[in-house]
Amino acid sequence: MAGQVNLAVGCLVWIEDPEVAWIDGEVVAVNGQDIRVLCSSGTTVEAKSSNAYPKDPEFPSCGVDDMTKLAYLHEPGLLQNLKCRYDVNEIYTYTGGILIAVNPFRRLPHLYDNGIMQQYKGADLGELSPHPFAIANSAYRQMINEGISQSILVSGESGAGKTESTKMLMRYLAHVGGRDGGKAATGERSVEQQVLESNPVLEAFGNAKTVRNNNSSRFGKFVEIQFDRSWRISGAAIRTYLLERSRVCQVSDPERNYHCFYMLCASTEEVEKYKLGNPRTFHYLNQSNCYELDGLDESKEYTSTREAMDVVGISTAEQDAIFRVVAAVLHLGNVEFTKGKDADSSEPKDDKARFHLKMAAELFMCDEKALEDSMCTRVIVTRDETITKCLDTVSATLSRDALAKIVYSRLFDWIVDKINNSIGQDRDSKHLIGVLDIYGFESFKTNSFEQFCINLTNEKLQQHFNQHVFKMEQDEYTKEEINWSYIEFIDNQDVLDLIEKVQKSFFPFVTNLNFSADFVDLFILYS
């Protein structure tokens, strides 16, 4: 859009600003490609006309509830609209059939009560103010009217509010499709209640404090809500993707490891039972100086996580087993290595390392020597023989961390399976609504491989968004025979090539861990 409009004195424009992103003003002089702009802040700036974007003089002061109503669809125009709405507490805005949510960072309970849910029931998309309830309602209606399953994608940067939005979508679906009365009368928990109640458990093991978000989901989640012939919820399944495994043994300041580690260390009884202690004494936690979260009592969190586990059908014995593994992972991280007797070999460094090795083995319920060997040696199987090769201290440490990551991610998968078994799936269901909450990414100098994958998938989503919304608008204009210059939407080949490369290089490794099915699905979803 920039540079395509002839600017004359008196035109209103947007100019990029390094501090506030965009500033608006009026063109007061034009000299070829150079323009002088008197900004609304009172300053005068010189700019190239090719870098200026036209500003709509008739832009309504409270903005518009659908971006496609804007005169100019460029970045400053979209941001201005979102900001105007945000200033009057309107955090939701449509772009065609897509809902944009701006994180309010404070509770707005009046937006989500039962009365509001009731209002959206049956209303057409666009009839009422933009809202996640409207999106969920539209998916539910379309499923009924067209008889086909629906999916809702929730995407955005870390801390943008995806999980909160997902919870609102689920609450609405539970409201319109739930079996109120029925099971509740018998004291049994309904499917929708169980799906909502599984959140605290998943968050305890899959969420962590990051720079952006104190409760950041470090995994992607696809919740499938299944419906019966009378369009009532009859089953559900939670599928999780791409748990950030590297966080188990690598945490950068001021972030934290997964919440469950700190909760466990705060429970006096368990600390004694599992020979734990202050989080500062564990290598997997003390790489960062952040141990506490403002306003959060970890020992209370531990109790509520166990209560939430009761609710989703995880027995007390299973809960004990889960936390035993969490404690074992902490002990494992403290097993340091020193050079062994043979060349390029290694062994536990000292008595302290031996103690943690013994504890880890005890808690994993495995043989101590076998656990040591699994870290200090590598077994190579050839056609003719089996060779056991010693590992030096660096390789043994890498083996230890790999083991911790695999154990933790398997534990997470086990918990998800357990929740799914308890909720129960309706194998006969022909219709479902899927909600995909793909976890947010942050751009750091050294992103982990998991973050790299997420960035790729989000980039694909972004492309999908651009193509879908603006292509839809173009089609609409064509239908109405409005003169509209075509934009050609070309898939970003670089991104496609990169995804292909990642798939090829990553799958053999992933297959070893039995995660291939999830990855294939994920990539199919976005490819």
Ligand SMILES: Nc1ncnc2c1ncn2[C@@H]1O[C@H](COP(=O)(O)OP(=O)(O)OP(=O)(O)O)[C@@H](O)[C@H]1O
């Ligand atoms: N609609 C909302 N109302 C009130 N607070 C919100 C809302 N959306 C987000 N927040 C606040 O922002 C925080 C971060 O939101 P959320 O956890 O949903 O982000 P996210 O996009 O899922 O992040 P990540 O990808 O890191 O998991 C929440 O803990 C909450 O405090």
